[in-house]
Amino acid sequence: MSSSLAAAAAGFVSGLSLIVAIGAQNAFVLRQGVRRDAVLAVVGICALSDAALISLGVGGVGALVVAWPGAVRAVGLVGGAFLLCYGVLAARRVLRPGTGGLRTEGAAAGSRRRAVLTCLAMTWLNPHVYLDTVFLLGSLAADRGDLRWTFGLGAALASLCWFAALGFGARLLGRYLAKPAAWRVLDGLVALTMAGLGLMLVAGF
Numbered sequence: 001m002s003s004s005l006a007a008a009a010a011g012f013v014s015g016l017s018l019i020v021a022i023g024a025q026n027a028f029v030l031r032q033g034v035r036r037d038a039v040l041a042v043v044g045i046c047a048l049s050d051a052a053l054i055s056l057g058v059g060g061v062g063a064l065v066v067a068w069p070g071a072v073r074a075v076g077l078v079g080g081a082f083l084l085c086y087g088v089l090a091a092r093r094v095l096r097p098g099t100g101g102l103r104t105e106g107a108a109a110g111s112r113r114r115a116v117l118t119c120l121a122m123t124w125l126n127p128h129v130y131l132d133t134v135f136l137l138g139s140l141a142a143d144r145g146d147l148r149w150t151f152g153l154g155a156a157l158a159s160l161c162w163f164a165a166l167g168f169g170a171r172l173l174g175r176y177l178a179k180p181a182a183w184r185v186l187d188g189l190v191a192l193t194m195a196g197l198g199l200m201l202v203a204g205f
Contacts (some may be wrong), residue, residue: 007147014140015054018132019162024086025122027190029163033170034186038115043167045116047140049123050133050159057138058152070075077202082125084198086118086183090191 019026025046032042123129137155141148 004147004150007144007150008154008157010144011137011141011151011156012158013154014137014151015050015155015158016162018136019050019159024126024193025192026166028086028119028122029166030170031186032115032119033106033167036171038112039167039170041112041116041118043163045119045157046163047127047160049120050163051156053129053133054155054159055142055154057134057136058148060138061127065163065205078125080198080200080202082121084195084197084202086122087191087193087195087198090187091195093187094191124169 029042029046034040059179132157136151141155144151
């Protein structure tokens, strides 16, 4: 029993150390949380996607994908282009504070749909997600032998806790980000993050 808890704790800590790093996905979840726009759907997509990818890594798919590096490069190009486009949109909101991106009232069905589609694309077209979950966590889990699935469960739990805290906890920042100027700062940080990661991916990491 103690060995199982140790494996789960190791998975939780390892998963959290990778997920907490500043990235496009975290920036997007934070912004959705502050806007209170499709937060439950976005948090669910991120957590469930991580759980699925971690399962693939623990199951050994990581070693199979490594055999075809061209596939990883292709995903990197597509994901990099997507992040650059999203960065341009965020920069546009900085330059045009009167656009809908700065409104904090209830989201319409159309914006909820866009949020879900954007979250799916940002999650599944980001090669860093695969590197962290499938490859790295998969390799760490393999070292646990028969307890590799317990390790994976701990990592998946870390993902759920982090995204839930980031998405729903962002509401506490609502009063501080009620002013357009604060939104412009947030969108500026998002634009820089997206552009930086996008250029890195397009250039080949």
